[in-house]
Amino acid sequence: xxNTILWRSDEDRFELTDIEAxxxxxxxxxxxxxxxxxxxxxxxxxxxxxxxxxVLVRLSRGSDAISITDASKTSLRVALILQHHxxxxxxxxxxxxxxxxxxxxxxxxxxxxxxxxxxxxxSQRTFGD
Numbered sequence: 638x639x640n641t642i643l644w645r646s647d648e649d650r651f652e653l654t655d656i657e658a659x660x661x662x663x664x665x666x667x668x669x670x671x672x673x674x675x676x677x678x679x680x681x682x683x684x685x686x687x688x689x690x691x692v693l694v695r696l697s698r699g700s701d702a703i704s705i706t707d708a709s710k711t712s713l714r715v716a717l718i719l720q721h722h723x724x725x726x727x728x729x730x731x732x733x734x735x736x737x738x739x740x741x742x743x744x745x746x747x748x749x750x751x752x753x754x755x756x757x758x759x760s761q762r763t764f765g766d
Contacts, residue, residue, distance in 0.1 A: 639733040641705040641712040643719060646726040646739065650700040653678050659722045660694075685711040708733075713746050713753075 645651065660666040660681040668682040677695035684691045690711040695704050703719065705712040708731045717740070720727050726741040729749075736756035743749040 639708045639731040639735070641708050641716060642730050642732060643703040643705070643716055643740070644701065644728045644730075646728050646741070649725070651696060651703065651723075653696065653700065655723055656696050656703070656719075659719060663718055663722065665718075666694075683711065683715050685714055688714075710746055710750065713749050716740055717743070717746065717749065 657669070657671075657679055660669050660679065665683050665685065666681045667684065669679065670677075670681075671679050673680045673695070675695075676698045678698060678700060680693060680695040682691055683694055688709070688711050690709055692709070692711050692715060693706045694715055696702075697704065705715050713729075716727070716729050720740045726739060728737060729740045730737040736753045738749070738752055738756065740749070743752060
């Protein structure tokens with residue numbers, strides 16, 4: 638299963654203090670760990686009670702990417718939460734490279750899900766189509 642990755646559109650690095658503030662001050666995040674043994678600067682669990690789902694959210698050691706386990710609606714909700722709280726436009730992609738979108742263009746999970754479906758249909762084209 639693919640994971641979801643967030644990058645800053647300006648290709649700058651994330652600030653650890655900004656990510657930590659979102660994790661500590663937003664409902665749904667828990668089990669926050671700094672300097673996680675697997676290499677993340679910070680990680681947290683996010684529980685989406687609506688979907689009955691949980692994901693792990695990690696800031697990479699180089700502060701250049703945020704990874705979210707899987708590409709479910711819960712991971713998209715986390716992506717939108719981060720876009721809302723961080724003062725920079727973000728790109729969202731999946732590790733299958735089936736979509737690469739400017740997250741700041743979407744405000745709801747439904748809008749984002751629809752854009753992902755359109756991008757995935759477009760990426761399934763083959764030569765000669």
